Amino acid sequence: MTDTTPVAVIGAGSWGTALAVLLARNGVPTTLWGRTAASVVEMAAARSNARYLPDLPFPDALQLSAALETTVRDAGTVLIVVPSHAFADTLDRIAPWIAPSAGIVWATKGFDPDSGRFLHELVAERFPAHPAAVVTGPSFAREVARGLPTAVTVHADDPAYAQAIAQLLHSPLLRAYTGADVLGAELGGAMKNVLAVATGVADGMQLGLNARAGLITRGMSEMLRLGAALGARAETLMGLSGLGDLVLTCTGDLSRNRRLGLALGRGVPIAEAVKEIGQVVESIVTVDTVMRLAREHAIELPISEGVQRVLHGEITPEEGMRMLLAREQKPEFP
Numbered sequence: 001m002t003d004t005t006p007v008a009v010i011g012a013g014s015w016g017t018a019l020a021v022l023l024a025r026n027g028v029p030t031t032l033w034g035r036t037a038a039s040v041v042e043m044a045a046a047r048s049n050a051r052y053l054p055d056l057p058f059p060d061a062l063q064l065s066a067a068l069e070t071t072v073r074d075a076g077t078v079l080i081v082v083p084s085h086a087f088a089d090t091l092d093r094i095a096p097w098i099a100p101s102a103g104i105v106w107a108t109k110g111f112d113p114d115s116g117r118f119l120h121e122l123v124a125e126r127f128p129a130h131p132a133a134v135v136t137g138p139s140f141a142r143e144v145a146r147g148l149p150t151a152v153t154v155h156a157d158d159p160a161y162a163q164a165i166a167q168l169l170h171s172p173l174l175r176a177y178t179g180a181d182v183l184g185a186e187l188g189g190a191m192k193n194v195l196a197v198a199t200g201v202a203d204g205m206q207l208g209l210n211a212r213a214g215l216i217t218r219g220m221s222e223m224l225r226l227g228a229a230l231g232a233r234a235e236t237l238m239g240l241s242g243l244g245d246l247v248l249t250c251t252g253d254l255s256r257n258r259r260l261g262l263a264l265g266r267g268v269p270i271a272e273a274v275k276e277i278g279q280v281v282e283s284i285v286t287v288d289t290v291m292r293l294a295r296e297h298a299i300e301l302p303i304s305e306g307v308q309r310v311l312h313g314e315i316t317p318e319e320g321m322r323m324l325l326a327r328e329q330k331p332e333f334p
């Protein structure tokens, strides 16, 4: 296995910054790249990311850069942590500079919104000869930044590569597990964002804890149904990348997707809610791909469909909840 270091973290938002700090604290030579030169200069001077992750001092060893070419050219691992809508473009931008032996790892959750494809499909098509892995699981950037105990999972077709990347991240307070189901790991991380909006809406409408638990469980069932049709392993979806992240995002108020749902459930217009959150809210684009995949495979996903219709302004949150409650009685497991 070729050297996985140094690591270039591409994307200086909350999660890219938290991962870069974690890696640097682990003694991994790491450079954090941000797309706006002025904010990189600010971060370098303040030794922190005031906009996305305030109060997290950067370790001395963490390097900052606004120069994509040199950052990528020198890297053994390019760790992409941009929002899903910028993922394909980021692959294009790193392509001229990436070393032939460097690996591509991503912590982005979602699909390519233009094509509706999985991110690993984009990576495999563009970089067939490079090792590749996805890092996912229940991990609020703010908690990782504070050094609170966290478990993530790294999936790759090549188990040795998953292990090598997990080794970089693993530390006394961050357990990094491994797996070989890239599709399943990506599906869980994408779908939980959509389902978090639904539980947020219910909580925003003060429908109670029973409703929340019912939505999480029936949401899990939607994840398993779509996963089975796409070839994901059920164990993956019941693990950190699926159930783990679903529980975190549906119940934790640090989640931006949950907060969007909470605001909608309280009657706040979507544009206002998104502006107030001020960070990426992946469900807004992810939901369309989830429903496209569901239709292609003739699978009913009533909760995800309700979220799609609410996010598109076709129905109100109240109508969405009424529709779910009015569905026919049926066995829990078909």
Ligand SMILES: NC(=O)C1=CN([C@@H]2O[C@H](COP(=O)(O)OP(=O)(O)OC[C@H]3O[C@@H](n4cnc5c(N)ncnc54)[C@H](OP(=O)(O)O)[C@@H]3O)[C@@H](O)[C@H]2O)C=CC1
Pocket (backbone or CB within 6 Å): 011, 012, 013, 014, 015, 016, 034, 035, 036, 052, 081, 082, 083, 084, 086, 089, 090, 107, 108, 109, 110, 139, 140, 141, 142, 278, 279, 280, 282
């Ligand atoms: N935050 C979290 O707790 C976790 C997030 N994730 C996932 O990580 C991904 C990134 O999220 P997160 O860091 O939270 O997002 P944030 O909203 O915190 O930050 C987004 C970052 O992406 C940058 N960005 C936006 N568009 C582009 C582009 N076209 N090219 C390069 N950079 C761009 C922004 O730059 P600028 O400021 O210049 O606009 C900003 O630095 C998402 O897919 C998310 O689901 C996964 C696990 C945990």
Ligand SMILES: O=C(CO)COP(=O)(O)O
Pocket (backbone or CB within 6 Å): 109, 137, 138, 139, 140, 141, 193, 196, 245, 248, 249, 254, 255, 256, 257, 258, 280, 281, 282
């Ligand atoms: O993916 C996350 C935690 O695992 C972050 O969730 P949000 O994007 O909803 O904030």
